[in-house]
Amino acid sequence: xxxxxxxxxxxxxxxxxxxxxxxxxxxxxxxxxxxxxxxxxxxxxxxxxxxxxxxxxxxxxxxxxxxxxxxxxxxxxxxxxxxxxxxxxxxxxxxxxxxxxxxxxxxxxxxxxxxxxxxxxxxxxxxxxxxxxxxxxxxxxxxxxxxxxxxxxxxxxxxxxxxxxxxxxxxxxxxxxxxxxxxxxxxxxxxxxxxxxxxxxxxxxxxxxxxxxxxxxxxxxxxxxxxxxxxxxxxxxxxxxxxxxxxxxxxxxxxxxxxxxxxxxxxxxxxxxxxxxxxxxxxxxxxxxxxxxxxxxxxxxxxxxxxxxxxxxxxxxxxxxxxxxxxxxxxxxxxxxxxxxxxxxxxxxxxxxxxxxxxxxxxxxxxxxxxxxxxxxxxxxxxxxxxxxxxxxxxxx
Numbered sequence: 293x294x295x296x297x298x299x300x301x302x303x304x305x306x307x308x309x310x311x312x313x314x315x316x317x318x319x320x321x322x323x324x325x326x327x328x329x330x331x332x333x334x335x336x337x338x339x340x341x342x343x344x345x346x347x348x349x350x351x352x353x354x355x356x357x358x359x360x361x362x363x364x365x366x367x368x369x370x371x372x373x374x375x376x377x378x379x380x381x382x383x384x385x386x387x388x389x390x391x392x393x394x395x396x397x398x399x400x401x402x403x404x405x406x407x408x409x410x411x412x413x414x415x416x417x418x419x420x421x422x423x424x425x426x427x428x429x430x431x432x433x434x435x436x437x438x439x440x441x442x443x444x445x446x447x448x449x450x451x452x453x454x455x456x457x458x459x460x461x462x463x464x465x466x467x468x469x470x471x472x473x474x475x476x477x478x479x480x481x482x483x484x485x486x487x488x489x490x491x492x493x494x495x496x497x498x499x500x501x502x503x504x505x506x507x508x509x510x511x512x513x514x515x516x517x518x519x520x521x522x523x524x525x526x527x528x529x530x531x532x533x534x535x536x537x538x539x540x541x542x543x544x545x546x547x548x549x550x551x552x553x554x555x556x557x558x559x560x561x562x563x564x565x566x567x568x569x570x571x572x573x574x575x576x577x578x579x580x581x582x583x584x585x586x587x588x589x590x591x592x593x594x595x596x597x598x599x600x601x602x603x604x605x606x607x608x609x610x611x612x613x614x615x616x617x618x619x620x621x622x623x624x625x626x627x628x629x630x631x632x633x634x635x636x637x638x639x640x641x642x643x644x645x646x647x648x649x650x651x652x653x654x655x656x657x658x659x660x661x662x663x664x665x666x667x668x669x670x671x672x673x674x675x676x677x678x679x680x681x682x683x684x685x686x687x688x689x
Contacts, residue, residue, distance in 0.1 A: 297352055298639030298648070300476065300506045302513060302544065305343045306624040306633040308332060309550045309589050309602065310373035312345045313515065314352075315502060317363070317477045322354030323468060325364040327502075327515055331377025341625055341633055346381050348635075359386050363469045366391040366438075368498040368517035370408035373550075379410035388469030389434035390415055391459075393484055393496055416449070423452040431469050438498050439484040461485055462534055478503045480539040482527045483519065499527060501539045504640050511638060511645035512580070513544040520554045521568055528574045540578040543645060544638060547611060550589035551603035551623075553596075556610050565606065576614055584647060585611040586636055587623045622647075 299319045305312040310330030317323040326349065335344040353360040365387045367375050381387070392415050404412065418435035438459045459465055461481050466474035483499035497517025504511045516524060531540050548555045556572055557565045589603040596604050603623075612621050628634040628650030637648040 298637070298641065300504050300511075300640040301645075301648075302502075302504070302511070302638045304546070304586050304588055304622075304624055304636040305345050305348065306341060306627065306635065307335075307345060307588070308342050308373070308625070310376065311368070311517070311546070311550075311588050312343075313546065313588075314345075314349070315477075315504065317468065317473060317504065322356075322361065323363050323471075323473060323476070324349075324353055325366065325468065326362055327366045328368055328374040328517075329365075329377050329381060330373050330375075331380065341631060343635065346377055346384060349381075349385060353385065356386060360384070361386045361388065364389045364391060366498060367411060368515070369393060369496050370404055370411065371518065372405045372407070374517070375405075375407045375411055378407040382410060382414055386432060388431040389436065390418060391436050391438055391498070393439045393498055394437055419449065419453060422454065422457065426452075427454040427457065434469055436465075438481055439496070462530070462536070464539070476505050478505070480536070482516075482531065482539070483523060485523070485526065485530075499523075501542070504645075506640045507642040509640060509642065509644045511543050511640045512541050513546065514540075514542040514578075515546050516548040518549040518552075520549065520552070521556060521558060521571060524548065524555060525568075525571055525574075528571070528578075537578075540574075541580055542578055543580050543583050545575065545579070545583065545585045545611075545614070547585055547587040547589075547607065549602055551587040551592060551607045551611070553602070553604035553606045555607060557606060567610070572610055572613070579614055582620070583615060584620045584622060584638070585615055587611070587621070589623060590625050591630055592623055592626070620647075 297316060297319055299316070301316045303314040303316070305314070307330035311328035312330050313327045315325040315327065317325055329345060331345045332342045334340045335342040349362065350360045353362055355361065362385050365381070367378070367390075390411075392411065415435055418429075418433050421433045422429055422435060436457045436459055437453075440460060459481050461483055464478050464480040466472055466478050468477065480501045480503075481498070482501065484496045497519050499516040499519055502513045502515060528540065531537060553565070556568050558568060560566050587603060587608070592603040592608050593605055596606070608621070612618065615621055622636050624636060625633045627636050634650040639646055639648050
């Protein structure tokens with residue numbers, strides 16, 4: 293199966309309303325990064341649409357000492373739909389390095405699920421090992437902390453933890469599991485901000501621009517976790533202030549919080565949704581030619597009722613104004629086959645990046661590990677036009 297993968301690219305797995313993105317940084321050298329995980333128990337049933345991500349990772353990852361090896365695991369925040377299956381992943385797959393936010397250690401254990409607790413235990417073990425060795429650890433013990441924490445210097449847990457292993461917003465990193473991958477990879481961290489450490493858990497999400505490189509070509513993706521409008525607005529403002537606008541550019545935008553309307557809408561005093569035109573302008577100005585928006589969520593309804601959780605039809609309509617054709621707005625659970633959706637794959641090569649069209653039969657692929665997860669073929673159907681104006685008042689709730 294691994295031979296069918298692009299040497300560089302991104303896979304967005306159908307996992308319900310949750311995130312599971314695999315970055316193929318350099319297949320030749322066995323460098324893979326997993327951003328979030330939502331491996332649901334029901335995914336083992338081939339009749340269910342959700343994909344068993346850990347099973348797929350076992351098939352595509354390189355082997356070290358006869359075990360699957362994942363270079364880096366990044367968990368944006370400890371909500372279940374972003375870390376479901378982590379305990380099983382750590383049992384079945386060797387993880388070279390873990391990146392997490394300090395919020396993981398700030399949560400009352402009663403508010404965390406089993407997988408978040410397993411992640412916290414493993415992260416804490418690695419933090420202690422880093423401190424014990426003065427940072428001289430090998431793959432399997434590596435750990436880095438993303439984001440500010442005002443209490444980190446006063447916490448016994450972190451005493452002696454090297455400042456070099458903390459990644460602050462406004463900084464880029466190229467090291468993956470102890471190796472500099474700057475020739476093929478850069479990640480710029482946008483959030484979480486210091487002032488969000490004690491806020492809603494979603495607001496502590498890791499937000500970053502990932503840039504994959506192949507020769508003279510790049511593919512950039514914005515991964516903003518479950519952030520909402522206020523924090524995303526702050527990201528744009530701070531990045532402009534630092535004159536780092538290139539780190540806002542995107543070929544692929546993973547719609548924050550599973551295509552939630554609260555990325556671009558707010559409610560006025562009469563409880564009526566209002567569109568934030570400025571944030572949509574920011575997204576549009578940062579987009580690159582031929583861009584795609586990916587929504588990692590269940591099928592999006594035509595309209596929503598009051599109180600509906602994401603995905604939201606109102607958000608979809610706004611994202612459609614950012615892309616040139618409807619075919620450039622992709623939903624994980626509508627991809628290829630709504631009953632048995634297939635992973636959304638982007639491939640980067642010396643010719644540039646491209647979207648990889650799905651196979652016709654997903655159920656057969658899911659049932660057999662000998663099947664390839666993708667078909668390397670260009671989409672040839674002519675796309676339909678997308679809306680050219682944005683809607684504001686009267687959007688569906």
